[in-house]
Amino acid sequence: MLTLNIIGCGNLGRTLARLWHQQQQFQIRDLVTASPASASRACEFIGAGRPRSDLTAMAAADCWLLATPDDAIAATAARLAESGLVSANSIVFHCSGSLASDTLAPLAGSTAHLASIHPVHTFAVPAESVTRFAGTYCAYEGEPVALAGLLPAFKGIGAELIAIEAATKIHYHAASVMACNYLVALLDASLECYANAGIDAATASKMLLPIVHQTVDNSLLQSPQRALTGPIARADGNTVERQLQALTGKSELLANLYRQLGLQTLQVARRRTSASPQLDKIEQLLRAPAPAYSNKPG
Numbered sequence: 023m024l025t026l027n028i029i030g031c032g033n034l035g036r037t038l039a040r041l042w043h044q045q046q047q048f049q050i051r052d053l054v055t056a057s058p059a060s061a062s063r064a065c066e067f068i069g070a071g072r073p074r075s076d077l078t079a080m081a082a083a084d085c086w087l088l089a090t091p092d093d094a095i096a097a098t099a100a101r102l103a104e105s106g107l108v109s110a111n112s113i114v115f116h117c118s119g120s121l122a123s124d125t126l127a128p129l130a131g132s133t134a135h136l137a138s139i140h141p142v143h144t145f146a147v148p149a150e151s152v153t154r155f156a157g158t159y160c161a162y163e164g165e166p167v168a169l170a171g172l173l174p175a176f177k178g179i180g181a182e183l184i185a186i187e188a189a190t191k192i193h194y195h196a197a198s199v200m201a202c203n204y205l206v207a208l209l210d211a212s213l214e215c216y217a218n219a220g221i222d223a224a225t226a227s228k229m230l231l232p233i234v235h236q237t238v239d240n241s242l243l244q245s246p247q248r249a250l251t252g253p254i255a256r257a258d259g260n261t262v263e264r265q266l267q268a269l270t271g272k273s274e275l276l277a278n279l280y281r282q283l284g285l286q287t288l289q290v291a292r293r294r295t296s297a298s299p300q301l302d303k304i305e306q307l308l309r310a311p312a313p314a315y316s317n318k319p320g
């Protein structure tokens with residue numbers, strides 16, 4: 023079994039390490055985090071590994087996972103390169119979605135093999151993630167020798183593997199930022215609109231839950247154009263105008279969000295209804311500068 027050292031062992035690092043340990047995919051060796059106490063907690067959670075106070079105190083290993091925050095990966099790779107700890111033909115990888123394996127460039131001069139493998143999973147609660155990881159898509163790129171060592175270990179804990187181009191990886195990551203992080207922001211904006219209508223967050227959340235689930239299911243199990251309902255789908259320009267006017271009176275941010283997402287919604291609507299003068303009128307409304315609405319009575 024290959025040995026694995028981990029530098030940075032927070033939500034993602036400790037979840038994957040516990041799964042690899044339980045499924046006997048890697049022998050977990052040394053762990054370093056920003057604070058030594060955290061490394062000890064990570065070892066307890068994983069059920070294996072040795073907490074180390076600093077990178078320089080780590081022993082050699084076949085594989086190295088750099089699971090620090092993204093901004094620290096390049097500097098950590100540089101420290102690892104300087105340490106001389108990475109032995110010939112070992113594998114170094116990270117799990118960032120926005121960065122490719124070239125972030126590990128400080129190690130490129132060594133004989134190490136470099137890769138990145140990004141799980142499309144939210145590791146907010148490691149104890150839950152260990153039970154839900156199986157079936158997670160993991161996008162990989164990097165040197166063939168590194169991938170030959172790493173992909174079986176990901177497969178062994180239930181990952182679905184998909185190749186990605188390093189050059190376009192930033193678009194791939196923007197996709198999940200839009201779908202996950204921005205969905206959170208969108209729901210927050212929706213709750214703000216409910217509050218403007220005098221509906222409290224707890225009631226609004228209960229109202230939204232079924233319709234949001236249904237919309238996500240319809241969009242992804244069928245298609246966005248099948249899922250789309252509402253004023254833009256019906257080409258109800260007056261409703262769009264009144265909503266834009268009402269939001270402009272409350273919050274510029276909400277009004278701008280409504281405009282921008284309205285334009286994306288128009289693209290979806292146009293896939294169903296080719297040329298439509300009503301949709302052209304809605305586009306003019308959404309593209310009009312804010313003052314055109316804010317002067318009108320609410």
Ligand SMILES: NC(=O)c1ccc[n+]([C@@H]2O[C@H](COP(=O)([O-])OP(=O)(O)OC[C@H]3O[C@@H](n4cnc5c(N)ncnc54)[C@H](OP(=O)(O)O)[C@@H]3O)[C@@H](O)[C@H]2O)c1
Binds near residue numbers: 058092140146
């Ligand atoms: N969380 C997710 O849902 C998710 C999903 C996919 C990919 N990823 C990727 O996984 C990686 C780790 O993310 P995460 O969410 O697990 O982060 P995290 O929970 O914040 O954990 C980061 C870990 O790095 C340690 N650390 C910070 N700076 C360090 C340094 N300079 N040297 C050594 N250790 C350092 C922290 O130490 P302390 O414990 O002492 O603070 C912590 O253990 C990132 O590349 C991220 O893009 C995350």
